[in-house]
Amino acid sequence: MKRISIAIDGLSASGKSTLAQGLAKALNYIYIDTGAMYRAVTLFALREKLIDHESNLNEEGMIMALPRIYLTFRFNPGTGKSEICLNGRNVEKEVRAHEVSRQVSVVSRLPEVREKLVIAQRRIGEAGGVVMDGRDIGTVVLPNAELKFFMTASIKARGERRHAELARRGRAIALDDVLSNLQERDRIDSTREHSPLTQAEDAIVIDNSDLSIEQQFDHMMSCAQQVLNA
Numbered sequence: 001m002k003r004i005s006i007a008i009d010g011l012s013a014s015g016k017s018t019l020a021q022g023l024a025k026a027l028n029y030i031y032i033d034t035g036a037m038y039r040a041v042t043l044f045a046l047r048e049k050l051i052d053h054e055s056n057l058n059e060e061g062m063i064m065a066l067p068r069i070y071l072t073f074r075f076n077p078g079t080g081k082s083e084i085c086l087n088g089r090n091v092e093k094e095v096r097a098h099e100v101s102r103q104v105s106v107v108s109r110l111p112e113v114r115e116k117l118v119i120a121q122r123r124i125g126e127a128g129g130v131v132m133d134g135r136d137i138g139t140v141v142l143p144n145a146e147l148k149f150f151m152t153a154s155i156k157a158r159g160e161r162r163h164a165e166l167a168r169r170g171r172a173i174a175l176d177d178v179l180s181n182l183q184e185r186d187r188i189d190s191t192r193e194h195s196p197l198t199q200a201e202d203a204i205v206i207d208n209s210d211l212s213i214e215q216q217f218d219h220m221m222s223c224a225q226q227v228l229n230a
């Protein structure tokens with residue numbers, strides 16, 4: 001059985017990671033959450049005070065610090081997810097903090113940051129048998145991926161999902177704050193100069209505003225089966 005690469009791109013909180021994880025599990029592939037990598041670099045920048053509350057990034061300091069950032073994934077059999085480790089420490093929980101979400105787009109638009117992470121992502125993706133999600137996977141990281149999806153949903157659906165997810169983790173963030181964070185990230189992620197979020201020409205678009213996770217999963221699995229059987 002051939003092992004393909006599946007690229008899933010899309011807007012923030014469009015449900016990419018839930019579906020990517022589900023597909024990876026069903027196909028027995030590895031799942032790589034590239035957003036977690038950008039979030040871990042952002043966490044490092046916050047800890048090193050390279051970024052302030054007004055989102056001013058010390059770009060030179062960030063670039064100088066890049067060789068001190070070592071990212072790996074560790075599989076957690078309890079959650080079935082590969083969790084992000086920053087310099088050997090599992091930071092899966094910390095990278096989901098609202099402060100990291102607030103600052104991540106500013107860090108991830110720096111070309112030097114992208115270059116470092118894209119090299120690592122390509123190395124993981126080259127061998128196939130991978131589901132990778134992010135913003136530039138189908139266009140830049142794995143342009144030859146055999147199957148590409150572009151996921152989108154209304155801002156209302158995405159805001160409500162992210163709000164509920166934060167609440168489940170005990171983080172009471174007002175819905176308005178979640179919505180404005182998503183809108184601001186959409187704006188920066190889509191308009192930045194390097195590797196903006198764009199839909200690959202050969203991507204299958206999934207607008208999941210009104211689709212259940214099961215409906216999306218079934219559709220995406222049948223697309224994967226078609227490619228695998230071709």
Ligand code: DC
Pocket residue numbers: 012013034035036038039104105108109133134135136137185189
């Ligand atoms: O998928 P996420 O919301 O966890 O991603 C966090 C941020 O990382 C997102 O706002 C933009 C950035 N990102 C990126 O620039 N390129 C990727 N491939 C993945 C994420």
